[in-house]
Amino acid sequence: MNYSDHHEKVEQFYNVQESLYRKMGGFRLSPNSSKIKKIAYEFYGILAMMVIGVYNSSLFISFITLPSILDKIMKAFYMLGTLIGAMVKYICVKRDYSLYRDIATDLHQDIFKPLNAAENDIFVRNLEMSIRVRNLYGYVSCLSLVYAFGLQQVLNPKELPAQLYAPFDMEDSTNFLIMKVFSFISVGYLCFINIAFDSWCTSFMLFIQGQLEILEYRLERIGFNGDSDLEINLELKSCIRLHAAVHDIIGKLEIVIAFPNSLQIFCSMLVLCCNFYAISFTSVSEDTIAFLKFSIYQMAMLSQVFFICYFANEVTLASNKLSHALYSSNWITWNKINRRLVLLTMLRFRDPIRVKSLNRCYHFDLAAFTSIVNTSYSYFALLKQMNN
Numbered sequence: 420m421n422y423s424d425h426h427e428k429v430e431q432f433y434n435v436q437e438s439l440y441r442k443m444g445g446f447r448l449s450p451n452s453s454k455i456k457k458i459a460y461e462f463y464g465i466l467a468m469m470v471i472g473v474y475n476s477s478l479f480i481s482f483i484t485l486p487s488i489l490d491k492i493m494k495a496f497y498m499l500g501t502l503i504g505a506m507v508k509y510i511c512v513k514r515d516y517s518l519y520r521d522i523a524t525d526l527h528q529d530i531f532k533p534l535n536a537a538e539n540d541i542f543v544r545n546l547e548m549s550i551r552v553r554n555l556y557g558y559v560s561c562l563s564l565v566y567a568f569g570l571q572q573v574l575n576p577k578e579l580p581a582q583l584y585a586p587f588d589m590e591d592s593t594n595f596l597i598m599k600v601f602s603f604i605s606v607g608y609l610c611f612i613n614i615a616f617d618s619w620c621t622s623f624m625l626f627i628q629g630q631l632e633i634l635e636y637r638l639e640r641i642g643f644n645g646d647s648d649l650e651i652n653l654e655l656k657s658c659i660r661l662h663a664a665v666h667d668i669i670g671k672l673e674i675v676i677a678f679p680n681s682l683q684i685f686c687s688m689l690v691l692c693c694n695f696y697a698i699s700f701t702s703v704s705e706d707t708i709a710f711l712k713f714s715i716y717q718m719a720m721l722s723q724v725f726f727i728c729y730f731a732n733e734v735t736l737a738s739n740k741l742s743h744a745l746y747s748s749n750w751i752t753w754n755k756i757n758r759r760l761v762l763l764t765m766l767r768f769r770d771p772i773r774v775k776s777l778n779r780c781y782h783f784d785l786a787a788f789t790s791i792v793n794t795s796y797s798y799f800a801l802l803k804q805m806n807n
Contacts, residue, residue, distance in 0.1 A: 436616075443467065631740075634736055
């Protein structure tokens with residue numbers, strides 16, 4: 420595979436998300452853009468933030484003024500938590516734009532280029548998986564958005580997806596139409612921000628997982644081709660450099676995603692709890708629309724948390740295999756210098772790569788996902804018992 424082919428394949432990990440973020444006003448324009456275009460683009464980004472800020476404020480005011488807990492959950496908070504998380508993601512990516520570009524540029528380093536057909540197959544498999552995950556997550560999120568607005572417009576056109584505070588008479592048809600359009604623009608905008616950010620995170624994790632699998636493949640085959648001691652030494656050092664490059668990308672990735680994803684998980688835990696609570700009070704036969712709305716939204720929220728935790732867990736599992744892969748090499752025939760290098764490398768591989776959260780003592784993995792779901796259900800049980 421030549422460099423241009425590799426460059427194009429690497430871009431497929433993030434080019435759709437980058438294009439989506441650029442259309443949302445989340446990135447900066449290239450330095451070659453005209454001054455007028457840059458000013459207009461910045462104004463567009465500020466205007467978008469003002470619109471979604473006003474929408475979230477209206478939801479929050481509605482949430483604190485609604486009389487009962489059930490009304491607060493079913494009419495406001497189930498969407499408020501998600502939208503706050505999405506807005507924070509937008510702000511963080513805009514703030515850390517240069518770091519994001521550094522990560523995207525680092526993926527194109529020659530050290531990450533597959534060296535043979537078997538390594539290329541590993542690389543392509545992870546690329547295809549990232550595209551499937553991105554599309555699946557996009558479909559689930561868009562389905563939730565379409566149902567919230569489209570189907571509700573057909574079956575219950577006189578109600579908004581989430582109750583908003585309005586400083587004017589909502590009984591007036593013109594005012595109601597304005598609020599409906601305002602809701603659709605704000606929620607749709609933040610929905611695509613969520614799709615871009617979350618699929619961007621999973622794509623980068625899949626890229627890292629692929630590089631760790633390539634590294635495992637190389638380690639297992641060192642010394643079985645009649646290589647000299649010098650060639651073995653060079654292969655070992657090449658593998659160490661690849662592992663260090665992966666660590667460098669993980670460190671930069673954690674800076675970008677630790678805060679927004681940690682906040683998203685906290686918000687998701689509360690939203691999952693609220694959705695459990697709302698579903699428990701909704702009858703399938705009597706209020707099918709509400710039941711489907713909360714069920715589809717619950718599925719979207721679960722997928723949002725699951726994809727981040729699952730693929731971060733896959734990175735950890737892939738890094739855990741490196742020590743065994745190196746031990747499986749033909750190290751017993753090597754000279755003293757290479758065996759000492761193997762020992763030092765094994766010590767480095769002993770600590771698996773983990774994608775850490777905002778609290779450095781915790782990381783994203785399947786155990787975290789299980790804990791989130793269990794905690795959400797525990798809060799739901801407590802909330803329902805208090806209401807009873």
